[in-house]
Amino acid sequence: xxxxxxxxxxxxxxxxxxxxxxxxxxxxxxxxxxxxxxxxxxxxxxxxxxxxxxxxxxxxxxxxxxxxxxxxxxxxxxxxxxxxxxxxxxxxxxxxxxxxxxxxxxxxxxxxxxxxxxxxxxxxxxxxxxxxxxxxxxxxxxxxxxxxxxxxxxxxxxxxxxxxxxxxxxxxxxxxxxxxxxxxxxxxxxxxxxxxxxxxxxxxxxxxxxxxxxxxxxxxxxxxxxxxxxxxxxxxxxxxxxxxxxxxxxxxxxxxxxxxxxxxxxxxxxxxxxxxxxxxxxxxxxxxxxxxxxxxxxxxxxxxxxxxxxxxxxxxxxxxxxxxxxxxxxxxxxxxxxxxxxxxxxxxxxxxxxxxxxxxxxxxxxxxxxxxxxxxxxxxxxxxxxxxxxxxxxxxxxxxxxxxxxxxxxxxxxxxxxxxxxxxxxxxxxxxxxxxxxxxxxxxxxxxxxxxxxxxxxxxxxxxxxxxxxxxxxxxxxxxxx
Amino acid sequence: xxxxxxxxxxxxxxxxxxxxxxxxxxxxxxxxxxxxxxxxxxxxxxxxxxxxxxxxxxxxxxxxxxxxxxxxxxxxxxxxxxxxxxxxxxxxxxxxxxxxxxxxxxxxxxxxxxxxxxxxxxxxxxxxxxxxxxxxxxxxxxxxxxxxxxxxxxxxxxxxxxxxxxxxxxxxxxxxxxxxxxxxxxxxxxxxxxxxxxxxxxxxxxxxxxxxxxxxxxxxxxxxxxxxxxxxxxxxxxxxxxxxxxxxxxxxxxxxxxxxxxxxxxxxxxxxxxxxxxxxxxxxxxxxxxxxxxxxxxxxxxxxxxxxxxxxxxxxxxxxxxxxxxxxxxxxxxxxxxxxxxxxxxxxxxxxxxxxxxxxxxxxxxxxxxxxxxxxxxxxxxxxxxxxxxxxxxxxxxxxxxxxxxxxxxxxxxxxxxxxxxxxx
Numbered sequence: 001x002x003x004x005x006x007x008x009x010x011x012x013x014x015x016x017x018x019x020x021x022x023x024x025x026x027x028x029x030x031x032x033x034x035x036x037x038x039x040x041x042x043x044x045x046x047x048x049x050x051x052x053x054x055x056x057x058x059x060x061x062x063x064x065x066x067x068x069x070x071x072x073x074x075x076x077x078x079x080x081x082x083x084x085x086x087x088x089x090x091x092x093x094x095x096x097x098x099x100x101x102x103x104x105x106x107x108x109x110x111x112x113x114x115x116x117x118x119x120x121x122x123x124x125x126x127x128x129x130x131x132x133x134x135x136x137x138x139x140x141x142x143x144x145x146x147x148x149x150x151x152x153x154x155x156x157x158x159x160x161x162x163x164x165x166x167x168x169x170x171x172x173x174x175x176x177x178x179x180x181x182x183x184x185x186x187x188x189x190x191x192x193x194x195x196x197x198x199x200x201x202x203x204x205x206x207x208x209x210x211x212x213x214x215x216x217x218x219x220x221x222x223x224x225x226x227x228x229x230x231x232x233x234x235x236x237x238x239x240x241x242x243x244x245x246x247x248x249x250x251x252x253x254x255x256x257x258x259x260x261x262x263x264x265x266x267x268x269x270x271x272x273x274x275x276x277x278x279x280x281x282x283x284x285x286x287x288x289x290x291x292x293x294x295x296x297x298x299x300x301x302x303x304x305x306x307x308x309x310x311x312x313x314x315x316x317x318x319x320x321x322x323x324x325x326x327x328x329x330x331x332x333x334x335x336x337x338x339x340x341x342x343x344x345x346x347x348x349x350x351x352x353x354x355x356x357x358x359x360x361x362x363x364x365x366x367x368x369x370x371x372x373x374x375x376x377x378x379x380x381x382x383x384x385x386x387x388x389x390x391x392x393x394x395x396x397x398x399x400x401x402x403x404x405x406x407x408x409x410x411x412x413x414x415x416x417x418x419x420x421x422x423x424x425x426x427x428x429x430x431x432x433x434x435x436x437x438x439x440x441x442x443x444x445x446x447x448x449x450x451x452x453x454x455x456x457x458x459x460x461x462x463x464x465x466x467x468x469x470x471x472x473x474x475x476x477x478x479x480x481x482x
Numbered sequence: 483x484x485x486x487x488x489x490x491x492x493x494x495x496x497x498x499x500x501x502x503x504x505x506x507x508x509x510x511x512x513x514x515x516x517x518x519x520x521x522x523x524x525x526x527x528x529x530x531x532x533x534x535x536x537x538x539x540x541x542x543x544x545x546x547x548x549x550x551x552x553x554x555x556x557x558x559x560x561x562x563x564x565x566x567x568x569x570x571x572x573x574x575x576x577x578x579x580x581x582x583x584x585x586x587x588x589x590x591x592x593x594x595x596x597x598x599x600x601x602x603x604x605x606x607x608x609x610x611x612x613x614x615x616x617x618x619x620x621x622x623x624x625x626x627x628x629x630x631x632x633x634x635x636x637x638x639x640x641x642x643x644x645x646x647x648x649x650x651x652x653x654x655x656x657x658x659x660x661x662x663x664x665x666x667x668x669x670x671x672x673x674x675x676x677x678x679x680x681x682x683x684x685x686x687x688x689x690x691x692x693x694x695x696x697x698x699x700x701x702x703x704x705x706x707x708x709x710x711x712x713x714x715x716x717x718x719x720x721x722x723x724x725x726x727x728x729x730x731x732x733x734x735x736x737x738x739x740x741x742x743x744x745x746x747x748x749x750x751x752x753x754x755x756x757x758x759x760x761x762x763x764x765x766x767x768x769x770x771x772x773x774x775x776x777x778x779x780x781x782x783x784x785x786x787x788x789x790x791x792x793x794x795x796x797x798x799x800x801x802x803x804x805x806x807x808x809x810x811x812x813x814x815x816x817x818x819x820x821x822x823x824x825x826x827x828x829x830x831x832x833x834x835x836x837x838x839x840x841x842x843x844x845x846x847x848x849x850x851x852x853x854x855x856x857x858x859x860x861x862x863x864x865x866x867x868x869x870x871x872x873x874x875x876x877x878x879x880x881x882x883x884x885x886x887x888x889x890x891x892x893x894x895x896x897x898x899x900x901x902x903x904x905x906x907x
Contacts, residue, residue, distance in 0.1 A: 033602065033605075034605055040601075040602070043598075043601070047603075047609050051609070307514060320884060320888040322845035322846070322884055324851065324859065329881075333877050335532065336533070337525050337529060339531075413619070417622070420621045421849070424852075432627065448632070448635060452627065452631075455624065456620045459620050459621055463619035467619070
């Protein structure tokens, strides 16, 4: 084609023009995201107004906060001196003053190193189960725990020697957990007994004798396995362990105590309180409700009519009633259902009922996971010749649990939040029990934002942390099904 | 190729009870049955022994005895001369009122927040995320206690509303004012709101002790009837639209149908509001809404709305993007796309978890104990239990009632769920 030489045809390309001012950079982003229409503009303005009024109300209050004072009146005087008579100011001195109660309740002050050690060791115990080789995450978490523990102990003014010793022990274990998490499995197994011993104290032989029951089970299983097969060996092991716990446990522990009276000062249950109580109940119930929930879910899926009926009945009953009624059952009714004159610890009773409660919910979540698995997975497991338990352990559960992770973790979060309800059966939870005590004190009468913000913030950090961890875990375990 | 060896002999050996999968389940079930029967009989035996030791019987006769205590919020007539059984019903009604109002308000708030969280508006999306995370990760009990404390400790006492002659003379205003054109007063005792009253009454109807005002029944009947007529009218309009392509104008007919009959009935019955007025020490007239009720309701709504918002968001996100694009391609505006295309489909995903949130909310009303609101647990499981000492009976009855409520809610919602489910061939 001939080149055009007509006047109206352009021969050179024009240089690119700059985009209009409203179509680039900040302005474009604002127009697109905040002011894209009259409705969005109104929404943005309302949002800005909400943020402004929140900050205008809370920021001076926050900035005028007083950290050193003996009472609410003193706080107000300091605020008035500093910022003028009409200024508002937070009185964080209350948190400083009552920190130990919020954390430990009425646990003896010279024994604070015990719960903190137990809490620190908890992370060593869950390391092999939880971290599965994620170094970076693990390090952050351990640093966080160490910082929290130091602050707790520092604020609670504890004698230095036991603190230093436990800190050293904990550092060693945590370092071990950091380096070789998988070999800490044995520690996970004995941790419940260890934590019980640290928290409640008493003779060292009580938890040792209880753990010996597990040893009996394991020994019987190992010895009988070659002759009888899995089912009978496990059955006999369980029977022997139950016999141990029913008949020999207490006498043996008592005898060993009289021979070698080692132990820690025993601490009664009614002295537990604050976040110590919430974490004790929460962690125990969480760790026992998962296996129980799995069993219940399997029971509900079972072909055996009787087992299915029992599981469904249990799950639906527990899910149909409020937790408070179950807690009242623990405190009021259990005395009717147990032989006369048996009286065991209120915290233990509450833990058992909370575990049942969470297990029923977990069972439903896991049932959802099981239902989401394609039928082919079951058939493939059968085709490989796996028996029921091997199929569950190797094929079904790893996949079903993975699907159920978000649900399981949100059940755990709900459980941890629900530990505050134990206040209604007379235990000193951080939210109602301890806060009520603080607010009843003449020095802090009339304070309400600070204790609730403080307790709420701690709950938020723990629950939010759990939910983020579940999202991370979900991401990590994600396999694309194509 | 032939099989070597003999085929296993048919016949039954005891070992098959454990190793043969055909019989093993029978064995296991038998063992479980024996253990279960043993456990249950052990528990029952313990109960009998314990009751005998305490010289108590197991009977519900106390429900017909005089209760002798007052309840501060009674929606059905009740005095302290009424029976424990009636106190139970008062508590049950209080529970159900909080639960129903809570579900209704939490759904509205939750849907708004869930939709706004997905909005393209960056600021609003972030704000709603903060709302959801804050309310989901902090115990409900904290919200109940905090809202109760704020309502009771930051509000003025009734005294502050009083206007004395000296103050009028000096031109002073009272320390506190009422809201909404002097119709609502919030004091540290409660919230005083206008009461709806009728000049003429149609009387009451009911069986025995359970009476219900015919006025309210009539109003409900008229509202229901006009809703049904309105629906038929709309359906007719749609039929005409499908036949002819022209939709008759319906909005003013709807307004007429929905509002005129009710307003006419209200006028006929002489409906008026009774405003709370300050007397010497406290407000009189109107209705006093207890702070315990308000705090419980507000906390339940805010808390549950966060969960419902997440459910709604997940439901909307579950609808594939192609649906939105198809709707836009048809020329639908974003609002209509949401209401005609996305929400009806999302509803199927949303409803099952929504049911369990309603159940949770209903069960969480039992946290009324934190603010001494007299719900079912406050009457039957609280004062009645303490007065009569019938722990076993009261607790069992209370659990049974909660269980029944849960089952009713879940079955009603399941029926609804079945009706909106995708009908597949």
